Structures are given as structure tokens and as C-alpha cells.
Amino acid sequence: MPRLATSLLREAYAIHPCLPLLLRPCRDLQAARNELRWLCEHAGKVARLRRAKGRDADPKQLLKRLVQERAAGKPLQYLLGTEFFGDLEIRCQPGVLIPRQETAASVMHLTRLLRAALDLPPELRVLDLCTGTGCIPLLIADELTRCRQDVQLRLLGVDVSDKALRLAQYNLHQTQRKGRLSDTAKVAFIHADLLMEPFDVQPAQTLCLKKAMNYSRVPPFWDVFVSNPPYISPAAYWKTTTRSVRGFEPKLALVPPLPADPATDTEHGDIFYPHLLAMARDVEAKIVLLEVADLAQAGRVAEMAQNMAIFDGIEIWRDQPDQPAEERGAQPSRFPIIGQGNGRSVLCWRARGGSWLGKGPSPVSPLDDARRLWESHRVSSSFFDFKFNSRL
Amino acid sequence: MRATPWICRPCLSRIARPAIRRQLRFQSSAAAAETIAPALLSRARTIALEHERLNEKLANGFDSKSAKKLGEYSVIVRALKEWEAASEAAAELTTLIHDSSTDTELRDLAADDLDATRTQLVNASQALTTSLVPIHPFAHLPCLVEIRPGAGGSEAAIFAGDLLRMYQAFCSRNSLRATLLKFENADGTTEAGVPLSEAILEIESENAYGIFRCEAGVHRVQRVPATETKGRTHTSAASVLVLPSLNENAAGEEDFENPESDYYVDPKEVRVEIMRARGAGGQHVNTTDSAVRLTHMPTMTMVSMQDSRSQPKNKEKAWKLLRSRLAQARREKREEEMVNIRRSVVGVAKMGRGDKVRTYNWGQQRVTDHRSGITVHDLDDVMQGGQTLDTVMESVRNWLMERDVEALIAEESSRK
């Protein structure tokens, strides 16, 4: 990390003695000043609460401690206990990944498209795999129910981490308590390991998605399928993530587990996607939105989706899909690339999904659609049969 | 409105025609103005004729535009009638008094009446003058007050903070709803003595723009800064910008959607920049990047907002601010032409961001407004947003009104 210029440190010190410390994680003065302001407000609030409980608390001491922890790299969101995800304030806790602004931007863009849809079903079902804090289903519920009271929403979040599930449940309660969740939306969270196959040995308390869904008696078919899975390869983890991410956020949420079969670094980073796409097909999802690390991974995931031959359309979204497309030396791509920023997600649609997104009706008849789903299913289950048999 | 000070102003005598000047001179020594500038009177009479014409027109069929005009004019027509009645009565009484054939008893009675009629005439003149001054089209709106330190380093920043608290106290004393839209100082507190880098106060109450319009400009402070060891007095300044604010409640959505409106901003012309995480973003980075910057491309007007940790909230505030700034700019541009005409005759300085409008002098415990010329000595009360600040602000509002009257006279006279 390059050293901070002395002049900058001096300028920061002149404004507030705590600022130079905050420059370490923030790097620029404006960001450091913002963080100082928020930490200050937080220290004041905590001190007031403690005093109300009869304990003595010095906001200056509190602030000093917070600033030191922040300087050591602890994420601001863990210190303040929350992060904003769209309009929602989501509780954060060490051990569970902090929601990212880019994820919120993709999800909001998706809901903005859906809000305008004329032919949504009376009950729209949304499945979010790898839900973490539960931020995605909660935001979709908030954004959609606000102007689509005509549609019942059912949302299901899935995660393998108990800690994440407890936090998601807490966030659900908080959102309800604040009156931000309308009665037309039902949200639930369940535990499942998405990398586990139905035929794998199921250890106690951990089930594959299909069995977990059966067990919790949730419907087998879902309209919208969203996931922000761990997508960072081991090499990128060391090269690309920041110190604060590595030092304080759970690796389980960022890097897929070591594959059983030998794999390249890139394949390792991509592990979740074939599983997710297969699950999306099995629940007969009409819209699929998967977050990715960059344009390269977006290209690979789009390719995988294409090869399944079940989708009517596939496109790649950048960080800000609502902004006019970036006009830099248009690299040829097989898939349309929408918006500005880094490559951030892959959107696929089939059947009525196209018209919900405003892409027009499906060019494929319902019968042919059923046929292509079944065909794709057959191809991959014979692959799993093979795997199953070879184990015997 | 206060009685007459404007007729004493030297600039008015420059623009008034000789005949009026004599009259004015005479009256400036008296307590109040009984007459009204002939230019204004003739304008009122023209309007009365127009009013009659419209009345006839409306009798033959309804037309909402004429009806609206008629409503506006009727105030003036009523004021004119009252003035004419009063001035006729005064003339009659005067003749009576000066007529040698009038007996003493009657003359005494007439003299008594004349006093009352004179007062009536003064009031009628005032009413007629005010009715002719166009009301500022945004006066009824809520407003944004933007405060920034100017020249003078951290002392200027501290003074900017003082001004903010002054306005906040003023608002709470007058039951005006005020919220901080943006507040930037080093540590997020509102303690006194903390340097401020920028603050935007939104005053949501109706008529707030009419009340605060007079505060726009450069406010100068003269005092010994807390940091000054040798006890020297420093001069620094803070600038105050006042914008009418059109929020959804105040004026209806259509103004945002209507391309005719000053507040219309074509979203296609605005570049939205979101402070993105550095580098790869996504799961790789966890900084709080909620700052939003909007740039209106045709005018390169830029607004950035990073107060809140919520990006949508910052975006919403930024849009509001951008709309207000653009509307102000458009209005100023439109007014510029008018002002140019007026300035060539009147020499009225446009009141804008660049002009030094007021001085706060700690050593002498006084506040002087350079426009109305008022000086008050209860500096502390002013800084606490007290009654004395009301007095100062009112003097400026009156001054503004006088400028409008002058401009009106100038316009009317140059028309002939």
C-alpha cells in the first residue's frame, strides 16, 4: 500500500486529530471525514443510551476506541452495526458478509423493471440463494410491494450459515417492526447446502436445497431466482480483495470451497454457477439474476446459461445497469452489456419472464418450452446418474 | 410597511422628474407621503381601464386567463378608488379652509377633518404603492439557505457555523420548520466553535423564501478570533445563498414533469455519478460508498451529496438541490434582462451572491446592513436569532420593496 503523503496527514490533523487514523482505511480525506462524522454520531448515540441505563460513558473515549478499531481495518458497518441496502437499513454482524452497494443497484434495477410489468401472476415467488443478511429478499419486498399491492409476494432466502440465518431472521423482524414490510409479502429463510447433491450422503442437520425445500413444505416452483454466491477465486482473494475484507469478513461468503476434482483457479471461483443454473431450471425460474466478480466471469456464466438451451435471452449488467451504456471501444461480446462500471451480474429469462422484464413475449411456445426444460434436465441428470453409479 | 424613508434616498431624486422632485423634497420633511409618484398613478389608471375592459369581456363569456388577471387587478383598482376618494376629500377640505367666505366654526371643523383625511391619504398612498409592486413569484415557497465560509480561513468557517445557528434559532423562535439538508464540518457535531465547510438548511414553511430572500449575499464578520493570540481583529466572511425550494408538497409534481417549469430537469441531461468502490468492487471491497454526484451537462451545474450512508437518500437530496439551483439560474437569467433595463435608469445593484450585504462587528457589538443602512447594537440578540434579527431582516425587505417601487417608477417613466 502506498504511504500517505505527510501533507495530507497534516491537513487531516488540522481538521480533527482523529482524521489521520481514518485516512488509513479510507485513503482520501472526504471519505475519512464522512466516516468520522458517522462514527461521531454513533459514539454520541451509544453514550446517550448507556447513560440512560445508568452507566457512565464518555463519547470522546468511545469515539477514540471506534476510530482505533477502524484504523486497524475493521469495517465501518461492523462498528456501526448496520449498512444501507437501497432504502433499507440492514443489521450487520461479524461472521456475515456486509451487503454491497453494487448488489443493491442490480436488485433495485430488477425490481424497477418488474414494477412496470403488466402480467405478473397473483402470487410472485422470489428465491434468493446465499442470502447472508437477508438483504436481497427484504429489499425486493420493500421495493415491489410499495407500488404493487395487487401482487402477493412470497420470498425465500437460503443459506448454509446458521449465523447468517439468525441475522436474516432478525432483519426480517426489524423491517416488519419499522412497518416497511407490507402484509402482501411473506418472507422466510431456510437452511441448506447448495453444493450438496440429492444423492450425496446428507450429514445430520444439513440438507441439499431440494430436500430442505421439501422438508419445510415450500412450493417447488419459483418465478424469480436471485443469487449472490461466493465468487472469488483463491488467487483473486489474495490479489484483489482489500485488507479489511480479508481480515474481517467470512471467507465462506467470498471463496467457494475447495472442489473435489482438480480445478484451475478460475474454475474454482466459478464453482457455484453450474449448480445455481441447474437449480434455477429445476424450480422453473422465469427470471434469473446472478451476481459475478467481473466481465470475464460474467461471460463464462452467460455461456453456461446459453449452453443449457432453456433461456430466451441473456444479458450482462454492469454495476449501474440503470445508466446509459458505457461507450468505450465496444469490445465484441456475444451478450448485450448494460450500464456502467464493472461487469456485475448476468440476467437470463425464459417463458413469461421476458414480458415481465419488458423484453417482449417468449418466441417459444409453452409446449416447446416444457420440452427444452425436460431435455436439459435429462442431459444433466444422466450426468448425475453417472456420477452416482460410479460411486457405487 | 414603514412610512416614507425611500423618498429621502438620493438615487430616487436622480430618477424622478424635476416636478416630482420638488414635491418629494417638500414631503421628505413632512412625516409621511400623501402623494404618490405620478408615474405610479398613471400606471394604476391604465390598469383600472384595462380592468374595466376585461370586465366587459368577461360579461360576454368566460375566459380563465382574463379572470385571473381581473383578480390581480381588482386589488389595485380598489386601492386606486380609495386613494382618489381620500385625495378628493383632502382637496375639498383644503379649499374650504382657504376659502375666506368659510366661517370660523366650519373652518375649525374642516381643519380637524383634514388631519384625519391626511392620515387616510397616507395610508391609501401606501396601499396603492404596495399593490402595484409585483409580488415575487417565489415568495410563497419554502426555501433552501446555503451557507459557506468565504475568505478568512478557519475563522470564516467558525462564523459560517454561527450564522447557521443564528438562522436555526430564528426559525425555531418564529415556528418555521427547518431541517439540515446538508451539514459538513469535521466531526459531525453542531457545537459552537466548530469550523463549518458547508451547510444547507431547508426551511419548509410556506413563505419562507419571501422571508429569507433578503439574507442572500456576503456576510462579513469583524472580531478577534479565538485562535488569535495577539488580540488583533480579523475580518472574514461567509456567503449565504437563498434558493426557493419546490418540494412535492409545496407545488405539485407537475412542475417536475412540466418542461415549461423552471424546475423541470431532463433526466437525460444529467450525468449521475455514484462513488463506486475502488477497483474491482462487489465482494472484493467493503468501503461505504454512498456519495452521489449529479452533473447537469448543458450548464455543467454540479451537485454532490454524501451526508447520508444511504445512497438513495443522497441521490434524492442531490436531485432536490440540483432542481433548485437550476431553477434559480434560469430565473436569474430571465430577470437579468429586466434588471438591465432598470439598472440603466435606476442604478439599483442586483442583490446576489457577490455583494457584501451585512457586517457583524463584535468589538462594537453592532450589526449593520449595507442595503437598508440599518445599524443595531444588540449583536448577541441578533446572533441568537432574536427580535433584533427580525428588525434587521424587515428593514431589508422594506428596502427591497423600495427598490421595486423605484424600478417600477423608472419603467413607467421610460415608457413615455
Ligand SMILES: C[S@@+](CC[C@H](N)C(=O)[O-])C[C@H]1O[C@@H](n2cnc3c(N)ncnc32)[C@H](O)[C@@H]1O
Ligand atoms: C457473498 S455472500 C452473499 C450474501 C447476501 N446475499 C448479500 O448479497 O449480501 C454469500 C453467502 O453464501 C453463503 N454460502 C456459502 N456457501 C454456501 C453453500 N454451500 N450453500 C448455501 N449458502 C452458502 C454464505 O454463508 C454467505 O452468506
